[in-house]
Amino acid sequence: MHFKKTSILFRTLAFALALLGSGFGPGILSVQAAEVENLGTFRFWTAWKGEDANGVMCYVSSQPQTALPGNVNRDPIHFLVIIRKGLGTNNEVQTLVGYPLEANSTPKVIVDGTGYDMVVEGSAAWLASTSDESGFVTAMKAGTQMVVKGRSQRGTNTTDTYSLSGVTAAIDKMTQACS
Numbered sequence: 270m271h272f273k274k275t276s277i278l279f280r281t282l283a284f285a286l287a288l289l290g291s292g293f294g295p296g297i298l299s300v301q302a303a304e305v306e307n308l309g310t311f312r313f314w315t316a317w318k319g320e321d322a323n324g325v326m327c328y329v330s331s332q333p334q335t336a337l338p339g340n341v342n343r344d345p346i347h348f349l350v351i352i353r354k355g356l357g358t359n360n361e362v363q364t365l366v367g368y369p370l371e372a373n374s375t376p377k378v379i380v381d382g383t384g385y386d387m388v389v390e391g392s393a394a395w396l397a398s399t400s401d402e403s404g405f406v407t408a409m410k411a412g413t414q415m416v417v418k419g420r421s422q423r424g425t426n427t428t429d430t431y432s433l434s435g436v437t438a439a440i441d442k443m444t445q446a447c448s
Contacts, residue, residue, distance in 0.1 A: 308442045312435025316442040324355025327447035329439040333417070333429035336367075341421075343367030344392065346429055348378075348417065350406055350440060352447040360402040363395045366429070369422045370394060376419040380405070380433070381412040394419065410437040 305319035308327075313334070318327045328351040336346055344367040351361040362378075369392050370376060376387040376394045385401055387394040394417075396402055409415065415431040 306446075308446055309439070310435075311438035311442070313432045314435040314439035316439040316446070318443075318446045323353055325447060326351060326353045326355070327443040328352065329436065329443050331431055331436070333431050335428075335430045337428045337430075338425070341368070341425055341427065343427075348415070348429075348431055350409070350443070352443060354447055360406045361395065361399075362402050362405055363393060364417055364429075365393050366417065366419050366427065368392055368425075368427075371420045371422050371424070374420045376417065378405075379416045379418070380408040381414060383408060387417075406440065409433055410440060 305317055308316035308318055310316075314329050314331045316327065316329050318325070320326065328349050330347050330349045333346055333348075336343065345365070346367040347365045349363045349365075351363065352359050353361070364376075364378065364387070366376070370389040372389060374389055375397070376389065377384045378387055378396070379385070385405055386397040388397045396405060410433075412433045415433055417429040417431070419427050419429075421427065
């Protein structure tokens with residue numbers, strides 16, 4: 270059940286943003302974290318290895334190539350796939366959309382035309398079914414484009430489009446580092 274992962278989700282997203290913080294300027298988030306290793310950037314995706322309170326974790330992250338509508342004020346937008354060795358989780362799929370999502374909405378992530386429902390918690394969403402995570406990651410690796418569609422608390426519909434170029438190499442590097 271995803272609800273028990275909520276606090277872990279936000280710690281992970283906070284951790285991830287802290288790791289990526291150098292691209293956002295100082296003071297976005299303040300997280301006490303161990304040193305993080307950038308495992309490499311592969312086209313549009315970067316692999317990372319670090320540690321949080323639950324132990325070693327690795328993840329890949331990317332930002333969308335297009336975020337529509339363009340006139341909407343949003344915090345940084347990211348898509349992540351995470352391995353947490355200490356918790357025994359693999360291929361946890363999460364996104365941070367940069368605004369509070371409508372509480373009862375069902376965002377979708379679409380890989381080359383195949384859609385997956387997501388569940389909402391604040392400005393974050395993750396796959397509605399953990400049983401879809403492995404197949405989703407396989408689809409990402411075989412795909413060319415991923416689209417995340419969400420609806421803000423204010424009723425604004427957004428569409429974030431990601432290139433999947435480099436995701437296979439980044440996921441392989443993440444998996445190797447956390448095996």
